[in-house]
Amino acid sequence: MAIKTDHKTFKGGVHPPYNKEMASSQPIKAAPVPAEVIIPLSQHIGAPNEVLVSPGDKVTVGQKIGGSEAFVSAAVHSSVAGTVKSITEITGFTGAMVKAVIIESAPEQPEFEKKAGADLDAVTGDRVREIAREAGLVGMGGAAFPTHVKLAPPQDKAIDTVIINACECEPFLTCDHRLMLERASDLVSGVKLLMKAVGAKSGIVGIEANKMDAVDEVRKAAEGEPGVSVEVLEVKYPEGAEKMLIYALTGRKVPPGKLPSEVSCLVQNAGTALALYEAAAWGKPLYERVLTITGPGIKQPCNLLAKIGTPISTLVDFCGGFRGEAGKLILGGPMTGWAQKDASAPIVKGTSGVLVLTADAIDVGIEQECVRCGKCVDACPMFLLPNFIVQYTKREEWDKAEMSGALDCFECGCCSFVCPAYIPHVSYAREAKAEIAALRKR
Amino acid sequence: MEMADTMQVTVSPHLHRRDETISRGMRNVLVALAPLGIWAIIIFGFNVVYILAVSCITAALSEIVMRKIMRRPVTLSDGSAMVTAILFAFLLAPTTPLWVVAIGSFIAVVIAKELFGGLGKNIFNPAIFARVVLFFSPLAVYSQRYARPFFWKTTGFFSPVATSINNNVSSGVVYKTLAGNSTSLVTAATPLSLFKSGRLLPGIVTGPTPVGSTWVTSSGRPNVGGLFLGLKSGTIGEISILLILLGGLYLIYKGTVDWRIPAGIIGAFFLLTLVTWYHPVDNLFGGGLFLGAFFMATDWVTSPVTRRGKWIFAIGIGVTIFILRFWSARPEGVALAIIIWNPLTLLIDRYIAQPRFGEVTNPLFSKLPILPKSKPVPAAKSAPEKT
Ligand code: SF4
Ligand code: SF4
Numbered sequence: 001m002a003i004k005t006d007h008k009t010f011k012g013g014v015h016p017p018y019n020k021e022m023a024s025s026q027p028i029k030a031a032p033v034p035a036e037v038i039i040p041l042s043q044h045i046g047a048p049n050e051v052l053v054s055p056g057d058k059v060t061v062g063q064k065i066g067g068s069e070a071f072v073s074a075a076v077h078s079s080v081a082g083t084v085k086s087i088t089e090i091t092g093f094t095g096a097m098v099k100a101v102i103i104e105s106a107p108e109q110p111e112f113e114k115k116a117g118a119d120l121d122a123v124t125g126d127r128v129r130e131i132a133r134e135a136g137l138v139g140m141g142g143a144a145f146p147t148h149v150k151l152a153p154p155q156d157k158a159i160d161t162v163i164i165n166a167c168e169c170e171p172f173l174t175c176d177h178r179l180m181l182e183r184a185s186d187l188v189s190g191v192k193l194l195m196k197a198v199g200a201k202s203g204i205v206g207i208e209a210n211k212m213d214a215v216d217e218v219r220k221a222a223e224g225e226p227g228v229s230v231e232v233l234e235v236k237y238p239e240g241a242e243k244m245l246i247y248a249l250t251g252r253k254v255p256p257g258k259l260p261s262e263v264s265c266l267v268q269n270a271g272t273a274l275a276l277y278e279a280a281a282w283g284k285p286l287y288e289r290v291l292t293i294t295g296p297g298i299k300q301p302c303n304l305l306a307k308i309g310t311p312i313s314t315l316v317d318f319c320g321g322f323r324g325e326a327g328k329l330i331l332g333g334p335m336t337g338w339a340q341k342d343a344s345a346p347i348v349k350g351t352s353g354v355l356v357l358t359a360d361a362i363d364v365g366i367e368q369e370c371v372r373c374g375k376c377v378d379a380c381p382m383f384l385l386p387n388f389i390v391q392y393t394k395r396e397e398w399d400k401a402e403m404s405g406a407l408d409c410f411e412c413g414c415c416s417f418v419c420p421a422y423i424p425h426v427s428y429a430r431e432a433k434a435e436i437a438a439l440r441k442r
Numbered sequence: 443m444e445m446a447d448t449m450q451v452t453v454s455p456h457l458h459r460r461d462e463t464i465s466r467g468m469r470n471v472l473v474a475l476a477p478l479g480i481w482a483i484i485i486f487g488f489n490v491v492y493i494l495a496v497s498c499i500t501a502a503l504s505e506i507v508m509r510k511i512m513r514r515p516v517t518l519s520d521g522s523a524m525v526t527a528i529l530f531a532f533l534l535a536p537t538t539p540l541w542v543v544a545i546g547s548f549i550a551v552v553i554a555k556e557l558f559g560g561l562g563k564n565i566f567n568p569a570i571f572a573r574v575v576l577f578f579s580p581l582a583v584y585s586q587r588y589a590r591p592f593f594w595k596t597t598g599f600f601s602p603v604a605t606s607i608n609n610n611v612s613s614g615v616v617y618k619t620l621a622g623n624s625t626s627l628v629t630a631a632t633p634l635s636l637f638k639s640g641r642l643l644p645g646i647v648t649g650p651t652p653v654g655s656t657w658v659t660s661s662g663r664p665n666v667g668g669l670f671l672g673l674k675s676g677t678i679g680e681i682s683i684l685l686i687l688l689g690g691l692y693l694i695y696k697g698t699v700d701w702r703i704p705a706g707i708i709g710a711f712f713l714l715t716l717v718t719w720y721h722p723v724d725n726l727f728g729g730g731l732f733l734g735a736f737f738m739a740t741d742w743v744t745s746p747v748t749r750r751g752k753w754i755f756a757i758g759i760g761v762t763i764f765i766l767r768f769w770s771a772r773p774e775g776v777a778l779a780i781i782i783w784n785p786l787t788l789l790i791d792r793y794i795a796q797p798r799f800g801e802v803t804n805p806l807f808s809k810l811p812i813l814p815k816s817k818p819v820p821a822a823k824s825a826p827e828k829t
Pocket of ligand 2: 379380381382383384385386408409410411412413414415416425426429
């Protein structure tokens with residue numbers, strides 16, 4: 001049963017154990033530059049990138065190495081100075097094969113040269129969009145949707161509210177929390193840029209009630225900034241999901257299948273707002289990010305500023321290595337992250353954390369027959385019927401799977417979290433979505 | 443760096459709510475039922491233990507054998523067979539012969555559960571199903587003779603007692619004990635059967651009040667305290683409203699049971715008895731209403747999954763119980779009402795719409811095709827109209 005608080009929230013959802021204290025007090029440290037970075041060419045949702053370098057080329061930090069003419073795409077930049085070793089296929093974090101540029105880092109890594117003197121108050125909204133596009137910004141909470149596309153909503157949909165998702169509702173992760181503590185004023189500048197880009201009058205930073213220190217910091221930084229406010233949200237998963245967050249903060253409901261622009265909102269992750277600030281103020285493309293390395297299977301959990309393309313193993317080693325018998329290695333948070341079979345995959349723009357669970361901390365049950373307890377239905381924040389999505393997917397009755405809400409499932413995992421029969425709804429929902437999409441194309 | 447050779451790769455989420463398993467849910471139910479069983483032993487003697495034991499052993503054996511035959515994994519450990527067996531026993535009169543108990547328990551597990559496809563696929567609540575089958579069978583007489591509370595004081599606490607047919611006596615029924623047929627035991631009317639037979643209409647007390655029935659005051663009015671605490675005759679599990687309430691609240695607290703179902707059933711029924719002034723208090727506390735509302739209708743498998751569906755289901759049951767009690771000659775009706783609504787669960791889940799987040803229209807019925815198509819439907823090609 002949900003504990004009632006005065007904080008804003010949504011209906012449904014779950015209360016997983018948060019385990020944030022493992023890493024939340026660790027200041028952000030720079031991770032070492034690995035001998036070799038593996039940079040997947042396309043790290044966003046949308047059109048794939050063309051490779052812009054060839055083996056043997058010398059590259060500098062922040063140099064564009066992949067891009068596309070297509071609007072829905074995000075450029076990729078080198079995260080190190082060095083030499084392109086090869087362009088090959090690797091197994092990405094989702095298990096699918098992806099094209100990647102492998103760059104050997106030079107022994108000397110020059111600091112990235114910050115462009116000085118940018119007048120953030122003078123930039124226009126159009127310029128902000130351009131900056132976002134040049135810097136290859138994507139949503140950094142995990143979805144990795146190109147930011148400049150979100151900043152260009154349909155003409156007929158005016159945006160009045162920019163919402164910053166600083167909930168960090170995924171258990172274990174603390175990188176956004178640290179960013180808010182350490183860089184609150186830059187974050188607020190980023191919020192202002194976002195507001196300018198879409199012409200919004202108000203910007204709301206939504207933070208869960210378990211990060212009151214961050215609330216204080218950001219409130220302080222936002223003082224005197226017209227339109228920028230901080231709201232405290234109930235600690236509940238998935239508070240940071242786009243539609244849930246908009247509802248919690250504004251009471252507006254995004255209709256099924258529609259985007260936040262439908263209700264005049266734009267949602268961006270806190271990390272993205274910061275990256276936009278860095279791109280606008282310093283001319284810095286998105287080639288490194290802050291992420292949390294944590295979990296009971298990590299010796300020294302911490303928050304790191306790491307180069308995109310750093311292999312997971314480098315980061316794990318830097319954090320003292322594995323502790324106990326590592327049983328699950330997850331890229332991202334425990335509710336939506338991707339389990340890895342080894343530590344070879346590189347981190348990408350959307351990687352918010354590396355989580356290692358020990359073998360004894362894993363609760364993987366055997367999938368049983370659904371007992372129709374209805375717990376998944378109660379938990380689903382989209383009010384779908386997860387058990388029926390599963391049932392119809394099993395029977396390959398795609399029209400019924402769709403009517404049970406398969407297409408509206410955003411894979412938050414609340415349903416499986418509470419399912420006493422250990423049914424992996426998300427896997428079925430993905431199958432149904434793919435099938436329905438394929439049927440529609442035909 | 444050491445790493446396990448076998449990193450587990452599974453789909454997200456990678457966390458699971460603590461203690462959220464089927465067997466834990468069943469264990470919660472068993473914990474909630476325990477006080478009822480103990481109370482029944484106090485009131486009806488050790489006979490209750492014999493009945494429970496026979497019911498459980500029969501259920502366990504039937505489940506093992508059936509699962510072997512049907513080539514399904516034996517899942518006794520999930521505890522669902524135990525829950526079924528105990529719930530079934532709780533629906534019986536405390537003097538039901540053990541062979542009748544065994545038959546019923548067998549019906550519950552084998553026919554109502556396994557033949558329907560096992561836990562999760564059954565359409566009827568197995569315990570209720572078996573009870574209703576007995577009710578309509580020639581064996582009915584054995585399971586609904588209600589000896590009065592503390593009858594064990596005459597027969598001995600540990601002495602087995604069973605209802606038995608005997609054509610030499612006028613009622614045709616005697617109680618068999620180790621010492622032979624007992625004539626000193628008195629069959630007490632249950633609170634509900636009393637006013638059904640016209641003896642307890644408000645203000646008019648006709649006929650004698652049953653001797654020694656602790657729940658009736660000397661004037662023939664129900665003693666509400668006795669009804670509530672459980673000093674009355676009835677089935678094994680239904681007598682103590684207090685303990686049922688405590689167990690039910692425990693299950694709601696544990697998240698095993700959704701409060702909407704008992705609230706809907708009891709609420710709707712009580713409201714109707716109030717409106718018609720049809721012995722509201724006796725009807726509320728007198729029979730199996732609470733046991734059914736908290737423990738039978740809330741069975742996961744045979745109740746709807748959506749909130750809206752749960753309300754419809756619950757209120758439907760409440761209304762049906764009222765109709766059955768008001769118009770039929772029988773005093774009870776809880777089991778029958780639940781068994782009527784169990785299969786409707788599938789329809790409710792299918793056709794009562796649950797509007798998605800952000801959906802503007804709020805239709806009562808979903809757009810699912812009324813006639814289930816047996817084949818996978820490629821109609822999705824044209825179907826995807828968005829709301
Ligand atoms: S939570 Fe699991 S067992 Fe319960 S209804 Fe949903 S899918 Fe079925
Ligand atoms: S069905 Fe989809 S949206 Fe609903 S709880 Fe499950 S994963 Fe989340």
